[in-house]
Amino acid sequence: MxxxxxxxxxxxxxxxxxxxxxxxxxxxxxSARAANRLAASAMGLAVVGLLINAHPTAVTWIWIAGGxxxxxxxxxxxxRLVPMTAMPETVALFNGxxxxxxxxxxxxxxxxxxxxxxxxxxxxxxSVGLSVVVGAITCTGSVVAMGKLQGxxxxxxxxxxxxxxxxxxxxxxGVLMAAVLTVVxxxxxxxxxxxxxxxxxxxxxxxxxxxxxxxxxxxLNSYSGVAAAAAGFVVGQRLLIVAGAMVGAAGxxxxxxxxxxxxxxxxAVLFGGALGVASAGSKxxxxxxxIISCSAEECALTLEAAERVVVVxxxxxxxxxxxxxxxxxxxxxxxxxxxxxxxxxxxxxRMPGHMNVLLAEADVPYxxxxxxxxxxxxxxxxxxxxxxxxxxxxxxxxKTDPDSxxxxxxxxxxxxxxxxxxxxxxxxxxxxxxxxxxFERPNTSMLFGDAKQVLSNVLGELKVLGVGQ
Amino acid sequence: xxxFQEQLWVLLLGSxxxxxxxxxxxxxxxxxxxxxxxxxxxxxxxAALTLITRAGEDSLLLxxxxxxxxxxxxxxxxxxxxxxxxxxxxxxxxxxxxGSR
Numbered sequence: 001m002x003x004x005x006x007x008x009x010x011x012x013x014x015x016x017x018x019x020x021x022x023x024x025x026x027x028x029x030x031s032a033r034a035a036n037r038l039a040a041s042a043m044g045l046a047v048v049g050l051l052i053n054a055h056p057t058a059v060t061w062i063w064i065a066g067g068x069x070x071x072x073x074x075x076x077x078x079x080r081l082v083p084m085t086a087m088p089e090t091v092a093l094f095n096g097x098x099x100x101x102x103x104x105x106x107x108x109x110x111x112x113x114x115x116x117x118x119x120x121x122x123x124x125x126x127s128v129g130l131s132v133v134v135g136a137i138t139c140t141g142s143v144v145a146m147g148k149l150q151g152x153x154x155x156x157x158x159x160x161x162x163x164x165x166x167x168x169x170x171x172x173x174g175v176l177m178a179a180v181l182t183v184v185x186x187x188x189x190x191x192x193x194x195x196x197x198x199x200x201x202x203x204x205x206x207x208x209x210x211x212x213x214x215x216x217x218x219x220l221n222s223y224s225g226v227a228a229a230a231a232g233f234v235v236g237q238r239l240l241i242v243a244g245a246m247v248g249a250a251g252x253x254x255x256x257x258x259x260x261x262x263x264x265x266x267x268a269v270l271f272g273g274a275l276g277v278a279s280a281g282s283k284x285x286x287x288x289x290x291i292i293s294c295s296a297e298e299c300a301l302t303l304e305a306a307e308r309v310v311v312v313x314x315x316x317x318x319x320x321x322x323x324x325x326x327x328x329x330x331x332x333x334x335x336x337x338x339x340x341x342x343x344x345x346x347x348x349x350r351m352p353g354h355m356n357v358l359l360a361e362a363d364v365p366y367x368x369x370x371x372x373x374x375x376x377x378x379x380x381x382x383x384x385x386x387x388x389x390x391x392x393x394x395x396x397x398x399k400t401d402p403d404s405x406x407x408x409x410x411x412x413x414x415x416x417x418x419x420x421x422x423x424x425x426x427x428x429x430x431x432x433x434x435x436x437x438x439f440e441r442p443n444t445s446m447l448f449g450d451a452k453q454v455l456s457n458v459l460g461e462l463k464v465l466g467v468g469q
Numbered sequence: 470x471x472x473f474q475e476q477l478w479v480l481l482l483g484s485x486x487x488x489x490x491x492x493x494x495x496x497x498x499x500x501x502x503x504x505x506x507x508x509x510x511x512x513x514x515x516a517a518l519t520l521i522t523r524a525g526e527d528s529l530l531l532x533x534x535x536x537x538x539x540x541x542x543x544x545x546x547x548x549x550x551x552x553x554x555x556x557x558x559x560x561x562x563x564x565x566x567x568g569s570r
Contacts, residue, residue: 023491023502026502027490027493027502029559032556036505036553037549043508043512050515050519051518054519054522055522063521063535064518064535064538070539071541072543075545075550087551091503094504094508094543094544095544097511097543098507100540101516101538101544102513104517105537108537109520111530112520115527115530123473221507221510225487227510231516232476232516235519237515239515241479242486243510243512245486246484246487246490247487247506247507249487249488250487250488250490253491254494258499346496351499352500353496353498354500356497357501361558371495
């Protein structure tokens with residue numbers, strides 16, 4: 001073993017330790033930021049170790065620099081410019097590129113072997129097959145997930161029919177056959193394998209409803225770890241295998257946690273299709289009666305007289321970019337002596353934890369964010385609940401109506417509070433298209449309009465009342 | 470074969486480690502954690518680098534490796550930076566607005 005090899009081995013070991021500590025640290029708020037940097041530096045160390053040992057030639061350096069410059073600059077720009085509301089899409093995009101990279105590496109190794117007239121060993125061929133299949137599914141699946149979240153793609157009608165399962169099974173069989181042929185040594189099967197797996201990624205992701213997309217992204221994130229581990233087997237690098245396996249396993253756990261939060265099983269998410277489409281007919285068209293609508297002035301008066309206010313933010317406030325106005329309202333109320341907290345449903349926003357990020361962006365201290373299990377027992381002692389752009393997560397039907405498609409989903413029991421204000425654009429249905437009984441309750445008042453506009457009106461009224469001055 | 474067996478051990482232990490590391494995560498950190506783990510999966514950049522360094526003068530392989538490296542680095546650099554951007558926002562309220570109640 002040369003000294004460069006020993007050095008690389010040492011750096012790799014250090015990198016594995018740092019990566020593990022990084023993932024561990026990312027699960028605690030205090031250490032998360034430092035842990036992220038730790039993981040980033042671990043990757044840097046691994047690259048240094050590899051380059052020391054590989055002695056790249058001048059030509060090689062040029063190609064390395066080119067790829068690094070383009071990928072690095074675009075990555076940095078994307079990370080800096082993308083709005084926080086688009087975080088799930090961004091993770092999906094990055095993830096897809098990781099999968100594509102594993103796929104390309106596997107193809108490259110096959111091309112290299114073909115060029116030298118060598119037949120790779122069986123184990124390498126198996127790894128190549130795995131890397132290609134998982135990499136391609138991750139790549140196209142992530143792109144579809146991103147397109148759906150951005151609203152660029154909708155599920156075509158025929159995709160909702162049952163025979164889409166037939167299509168996917170046929171595709172999967174084709175992919176399996178191509179994989180077997182590739183492993184047996186027929187290099188002609190490689191391109192059909194790439195194309196088949198890419199189509200399978202689309203076919204599996206496209207029918208899944210927008211509300212379930214975060215779970216899919218988390219799962220695809222786990223897949224990209226598996227793809228990285230497979231690529232590690234292809235080129236024979238232990239560090240890739242460890243890191244890929246860690247990400248793959250951690251991603252699976254996170255996916256499970258998310259499913260639990262939505263009361264959906266992973267199977268239902270993956271194979272059930274979009275929620276509510278089949279059952280929407282029964283509830284969607286039922287008319288609302290006894291809706292009480294009120295003005296910003298009334299809302300401000302009630303807030304002023306309250307002692308405990310709970311805000312339930314939904315994705316709607318992020319769309320309206322109202323989180324900053326919301327923070328202003330909360331600041332005035334706090335100065336006035338009102339206790340303001342935020343009830344965060346596990347799937348508020350478009351991804352678990354997404355709403356926390358959006359509120360943090362508006363300077364809301366994270367101590368004021370309460371998880372569902374904690375806040376649900378506090379609603380009976382709450383004076384005012386302000387529901388902003390949230391709908392399904394505050395639907396009492398989920399607990400009362402066994403026929404409802406939402407039945408069983410964990411919800412926030414806002415109806416237990418003395419007064420509930422719901423800020424909403426119109427009486428239109430929520431994401432799932434299901435009627436919300438909350439709006440008809442006698443203690444619920446509706447404030448119609450754009451969340452940001454309504455909040456600025458309330459803010460204005462509070463100032464007129466002299467609250468917090 | 471020995472090398473392969475060793476790699477399987479590495480795979481097994483790495484997976485077990487990954488299962489253990491994410492025990493109890495506060496929901497606040499789900500999105501950053503996913504994004505951070507996603508950046509780590511860009512470790513395939515090492516495989517891409519290996520592909521380039523082994524390519525010799527073969528320009529097809531060099532460019533394939535380079536493109537692959539670019540995609541992986543897009544994942545890694547973007548992933549870590551965007552995670553950092555999210556985590557930078559989580560600040561404790563007590564430090565800034567103490568006594569405002």
